[in-house]
Amino acid sequence: MQNDKAKVRQILDAVKAAGRDSLTAPEGKLVCDAYGITVPQEGVVGSAAEAQKLAASMGFPVVMKIVSPDILHKTEAGGVIVGVKSAEEAAKAYDTIIANARNYKADAEVIGVQVQQMLKGGQEVIVGAVTDGSFGKLVAFGLGGVLVEVLKDITFRLAPATRDDALSMLDGIQAAEMLKGVRGSDPVDREALAGLIVQVSQLVADFPEISELDLNPVFASKDSAIAADVRIVVDFAAKAPRHRPAEADVLSSMNRIMQPKSVAVIGASSEAGKIGNSVMKNLINGGYKGNIYPIHPKADEILGYKAYPSVKDVPGEIDTAVFAIPAKFVAAALTECGEKKIAGAVLIPSGFAETGQHEMQEELVGIGRKYNIRLMGPNIYGFYYTPANLCATFCTAYDVKGSAALSSQSGGIGMAIIGFSRSAKMGVSAIVGLGNKSDIDEDDLLIFFEQDPNTKVIAQHCEDLKDGRAFAEVARRVSKKKPVIVLKAGRTSAGAKAASSHTGALAGNDKIYEDVFKQAGVIRARSLRELLEYARGVPVLPTPKGENVVIITGAGGSGVLLSDACVDNKLSLMPMPDDLDAAFRKFIPPFGAAGNPVDITGGEPPQTYKNTVLLGLQDDRIHSLILGYWHTIVTPPMVFARIIVEARDEMRAKGIEKPIVASLAGDVEVEEAAQFLYEHGIPSYAYSTELPVQVLGAKYQWARGAGLLG
């Protein structure tokens, strides 16, 4: 059935014309009808005989209600009878209602009696739609009833939602099992219920003026999903949609900004300690090969580079301008950048929205829009793009090249990224500060990194998303190609409050972020360390070809903890087939345990580790290995590390690649072994059974979301 948009438009126009902000129940019913959302059957009758006939056609029980413009309090007037169970009762109920109405108000105009199908049985659920400041229209689903209200067991998706989205919502609530039929009750009709969710989501997507919609309850039974009550709230006040440049424009600007042929430093300085001096030094010492143009009102040269009073005096083209001048001078210099057709301005200065100077920031946004300059910041540390040896920042130079692109909304978190990256030798392609996000934000970065051959994983810290919908739409596409990891700070109400005082951004309802991230295939980090460890480990691991994980451990105790961690991180321990069990047993002592974990026991020589790992890599049924090492004199840590890399390399030479992670239990020498393994593509951790499994879990989560596990 086609959705009858014209009909809905007509109803909404009438509501608007009447100056109302919500629909009446009959209007709501008509809207539902237009979008194929099933509601209970009903009709108005004018006689007992008609009531008898209509009720019988719907099936019993029915509820009957007086219809009269003069009787507002129907129940008080004796004008409502519920639970009418037969045709005979229906006729009698008609007469009773009319008599009661007359008795209540003799001169009341009586239009008739409404007969309505009474729904019961099945599972009561709620389907709704809300409008979020960042994500726009969202469709919501939960079980009905007060208990679920107490447990806040509800799930959201961006509207419009696909059938798959809707089906994932049915599985996305804690009490999902209720829909599958428990204690002998029938399972609900999943297609009917998903269809209803899809239609609701389409309706609010088609008509943005519908700000809230509630179907509560919806009776979901084994063969239908019927909305017993409809509530629709509208808001006709037009909201300007957020400015969103075309993706091709975003990309061409971002390419110039991130990989500039020439960079201007506005406020460049020869004086040590000045931000404009640090930026110049970082550009020079970082090894940037393009042109560097210091901009200074009076100086002829700075740190050996010819200086210019204005960007407009520079002879050649400029791609990126780094600002290192006080806030009050930024607008004028930005205008000059615009006139010079510079692609992007890196606005290090603070003193804008974060200190309450919203107008000053808006002025910059206006200039940027007018001249088509993209703005990074203000209130940032700048950015690094290592493939271009570019350190456009006042922080220290950074030089460990790699494939992780990171960004942070906060400067402090940016510094933590830099420190961790250097300490853990996590190679990065970029580190970008987004600060106040007056213009460039997470989705602009996603668009650039999506096609950046130097980037394999994208990890972002944010406190809010200025345009959650844009982010989700882009992330949904990008995450199919490259893992996108997000640490959303301000998860809790206390955190959100802290975020709002910090950046002026009121963090949204966390459950919405949670669900939309899932819908978009984004891996959500729960902590700063998780963000960093995922960014470091996920690109190192090859993509698994299937869900079967096997643990091979020298320490039985590690095997137990690794198994727990597998469950926590949604990894599947493969049930060990008999032939493979027998094959593993050949390599391990009789008191070792095959099965999964494979417990080779503690006293074994290096060759036992190697044999079992080779077997695990060779067998097609196994898709990933988790290793538990136990430090002994027989197999010292570095011997273990080398032999594992050897085994991996032998198999790689034969074209076999599987993710391997390792947990190392032992004395301090295991730290060196863990580092060696990590540097050789095997994420490994000393004294932790959780971290290696978390990293593998993140890789799996990505691969599943991207549809790579079949």
Added chain:
Amino acid sequence: MQNDKAKVRQILDAVKAAGRDSLTAPEGKLVCDAYGITVPQEGVVGSAAEAQKLAASMGFPVVMKIVSPDILHKTEAGGVIVGVKSAEEAAKAYDTIIANARNYKADAEVIGVQVQQMLKGGQEVIVGAVTDGSFGKLVAFGLGGVLVEVLKDITFRLAPATRDDALSMLDGIQAAEMLKGVRGSDPVDREALAGLIVQVSQLVADFPEISELDLNPVFASKDSAIAADVRIVVDFAAKAPRHRPAEADVLSSMNRIMQPKSVAVIGASSEAGKIGNSVMKNLINGGYKGNIYPIHPKADEILGYKAYPSVKDVPGEIDTAVFAIPAKFVAAALTECGEKKIAGAVLIPSGFAETGQHEMQEELVGIGRKYNIRLMGPNIYGFYYTPANLCATFCTAYDVKGSAALSSQSGGIGMAIIGFSRSAKMGVSAIVGLGNKSDIDEDDLLIFFEQDPNTKVIAQHCEDLKDGRAFAEVARRVSKKKPVIVLKAGRTSAGAKAASSHTGALAGNDKIYEDVFKQAGVIRARSLRELLEYARGVPVLPTPKGENVVIITGAGGSGVLLSDACVDNKLSLMPMPDDLDAAFRKFIPPFGAAGNPVDITGGEPPQTYKNTVLLGLQDDRIHSLILGYWHTIVTPPMVFARIIVEARDEMRAKGIEKPIVASLAGDVEVEEAAQFLYEHGIPSYAYSTELPVQVLGAKYQWARGAGLLG
């Protein structure tokens, strides 16, 4: 009301005599009556007039049922009428039931008609009791209904439970709010419901033969808690309770074992690479000052110590014997140890229960019991007790003294403890391997460490508890004095399966562990790293005097993440009083944010950190500080670290001590600063906003459980 034990005994005796394994409904009702567990009113009547009168005395509705030994299928016989709403209806129902019965079976013996109060309204809940292999009798509580069954929202406590335990159960389910009255419904009578839970727990504690009990449903209303249905299952097969020596005996043995005046090494060897050689070297090189007696069949001396053929040949007393001989020789040597009245045997050898040799292990247990020697292991690495410079192990010597006592069931985890301790400079008082736990287990260690002045925190890794009840009883007392932290491996079903193949111990239902740990004041670590970090950090922190936590941060972004972490770890961010807000504002730039977090902003000099921290320490309303440092040129990492320690010391000199933890965001230099701070009593972490807050959260959890926060 006194519980009528004699009555219950009489009923159970009759059930036993009849060879039954469950109670009939009337028997169940009598048992409930004897323990003051409210059940619906009921009685048997012999006439319509009696029915009328009895029903009226109970209040309506009632349900009426035929009572006849000849009519088993009451409903089929038309012998049950539910929902009887008035005296008149009761009389009529009596006649109908009798007539139906006669009609169904003319010659049936009719005893009368049972009239029973029908319960409705209020909240349906479940109260029950189960018998667990490790914890014994447990009382259970949950909401009734299929949804809760789906969500598995149920909570357990050891029986007998106190009133406080029972009240904590009402708050211990996810849907706790349901009991407080939602959407206008009445809150339940908490005292009545808790009282019922206490009585059930007392009943099963008094009568161990009651193996299962279910009150389902219990109707909890605003003024009562009535059990509508009672099911009691019994098991009269006597089970030998686990052997549990008196605590005084445990302590005197453990004192001799852990702080021996002399140690024998059975299987001592001069040959490098042998376990008996490693143990000797560790004792000697570890600096142990007591007597060391190598035991060897032929050698005269080993590593410069006079050797003896048997412990019985040693002239003086021996406290501890470390075994380094093959499994098959252990029993004979252990008997000699018994004859020598040695207090404890440290059984390093493997080849017992863990390899299926259960009988060999039972033999050792028998010898130990006979001679009153306590057994550590078998299948362990031994143990360390640093105050006595004692390394009774074949692992490397360990020498970083401190106040954390750790133990592990698994050798691999023991090695991880040693490595982490050394690497993180976590001082330890003891590291103990428990292995197969044939005898000495976690509660024996608790009894020793409870009174050990060198131990401030106890951290234990376990896969199962052989005697969960003994552990919980001891832990409940010890945790009031010293934090007890437990990493329970085998949390998940996959983990439990791995544990069972590893140690032969089937890990129990995790929810029971979770709840009993809570009841016993035990801090549960969720991962190996958490166990280690808690053991390291909790004893370093002074005990807070109240719940008010304040965050002081240079990085707004860290403040947001630290706030999230506070919520995650159940810490309370103090709402900032106006006067204190004003006082903080004096120290920070105008665009900084007071409130909580106090955001001093990134560009501030060391003095701003110091001023705000001093203020936080001085103000009595603040009980703990969380610091967020942002690496800048103005306040480099080590400058920050030193000034914070200075501030802390100034206040300490004035008698002010509060817990302080710190998160450091910055380049790699922050690692040194974090280490410096940690070594000076301020748990600090680089690149992590979660770990410092987790450690503070663990300290708070302990202090709350021990009743130290008032």
